[in-house]
Amino acid sequence: MNQIFDGARIILCLSFLIYASWSDYKTREVSNKVWVILGPLALALTAFQFLIFSPQLLLSYILSFVITSALAIAIFYAGGFGGADAKALMCISLALPVYPNNFLPQPLSFVSPLFPITIFTNSVLLGALSVFYALFRNLLWKVRNRGNVFEGLETESFGRKILALFSGYKVKISKLERGHMYPLEDIDVNDEGDRKRKLLVFPKDEEREEIVARILENVKKERLDGEVWATPGLPLLIFITAGLIIALAYGDIVWILLSAFLK
Numbered sequence: 008m009n010q011i012f013d014g015a016r017i018i019l020c021l022s023f024l025i026y027a028s029w030s031d032y033k034t035r036e037v038s039n040k041v042w043v044i045l046g047p048l049a050l051a052l053t054a055f056q057f058l059i060f061s062p063q064l065l066l067s068y069i070l071s072f073v074i075t076s077a078l079a080i081a082i083f084y085a086g087g088f089g090g091a092d093a094k095a096l097m098c099i100s101l102a103l104p105v106y107p108n109n110f111l112p113q114p115l116s117f118v119s120p121l122f123p124i125t126i127f128t129n130s131v132l133l134g135a136l137s138v139f140y141a142l143f144r145n146l147l148w149k150v151r152n153r154g155n156v157f158e159g160l161e162t163e164s165f166g167r168k169i170l171a172l173f174s175g176y177k178v179k180i181s182k183l184e185r186g187h188m189y190p191l192e193d194i195d196v197n198d199e200g201d202r203k204r205k206l207l208v209f210p211k212d213e214e215r216e217e218i219v220a221r222i223l224e225n226v227k228k229e230r231l232d233g234e235v236w237a238t239p240g241l242p243l244l245i246f247i248t249a250g251l252i253i254a255l256a257y258g259d260i261v262w263i264l265l266s267a268f269l270k
Contacts, residue, residue, distance in 0.1 A: 012056040013110030017255065019048060020102040024248040027095060031242040035187045037091040042098055049102035064105060067120065071104035072097070075123040086209050092243045099123045099251065107255075114258030125259045129250030132261055134241060141238075144176035159204050160192065160236075167206040175238035183219060183237050191236035194221045206236065 023045040027037045057064050079093035100123040106114070119125045149156055156177065157168055175191040182188060195203045202225065207218075222235055253260055 009056070009060050009109035012052065012060070013107035016049065016052055016056075016102050017107055017110065019045070019052065020099060021248070021251065023098070024095065024244065024251065027091065028242065028245045028248045031091065031244040035240050035242065037244065039094075042091075042094040045098045046094075046101055049098055053102060053104065068104045071121045071123060072100045074121055075100035075127075078124075078127070088243050092247065095244055095247055096123055096127060099126060099247075103251075111255060114254070114256065117262045118254060118258045122254070125254045126247065126250045128259060128261045129253050130243070130246040131250075132264075133246040133249055133253075134243060137239075137241060138173045141173055141176055145172050148177055160206055163206045167208060170208060171206050171236055175236050177234040178237045179234055180223065183222070183235060187240040188237040189215055189240055190218045190222060191238050192222075193218050194225050 023041055027041050030037045030041075053068065057068055076097045079096040082088055083090060083093040103122055103126075105120065106118050106122045106125075119128075145156060155161070157163065157171075160168075171191055178188055183190060191207050192204055193207055195205045257263065
């Protein structure tokens with residue numbers, strides 16, 4: 008019976024996450040109805056199973072939910088990811104607070120007693136691989152244009168330029184307007200009304216429209232060329248879903264890589 012409940016919780020979680028990932032990819036938005044339905048179903052299913060078959064795991068269940076939720080909320084308010092990503096992690100902690108070893112064999116590597124943390128670290132590592140795409144785009148731009156990729160931003164610090172190279176690339180203004188892109192630069196206006204371009208370190212979703220409007224205004228006044236630095240709005244839910252699948256099949260890929268490196 009434990010196997011059936013474990014399997015049901017895995018299927019429930021994956022089904023909703025796959026749908027949410029598709030929605031995130033298509034529109035960069037996920038309806039709150041997804042989490043309103045998934046959360047209570049996950050809570051009811053897991054709580055019932057643990058109460059009947061594994062009451063000793065109830066403390067782990069509560070700790071997993073509390074710690075995962077605190078982490079998700081903290082990262083959300085720090086601007087690390089969106090509300091849907093935070094809600095997804097919280098729902099995962101309700102559905103799969105610990106590794107479902109009644110249904111699956113032990114994974115190939117270590118998994119955290121707080122299973123959602125393993126899923127989170129897997130998803131972060133997968134998302135971090137996008138830096139190679141950004142570096143490739145910047146190298147390609149340099150080869151094609153043979154110009155200074157930071158033209159107009161020469162006074163910016165070396166650290167900010169490195170962050171821009173790893174997290175974004177130059178795009179046409181039109182793509183910034185209509186695409187799922189977040190500006191990595193803004194216009195700074197001093198007391199005298201002089202305007203100066205500056206690189207952003209952590210672009211925030213709620214400031215996007217305001218920054219884009221300022222950039223467009225400066226384009227019209229010919230203070231900017233046809234390209235600006237931007238970063239793609241990554242559909243993080245895809246990485247979270249992939250992180251869950253990898254965690255179920257293999258375990259913690261960060262641990263796997265560290266173990267291989269330290270051998």
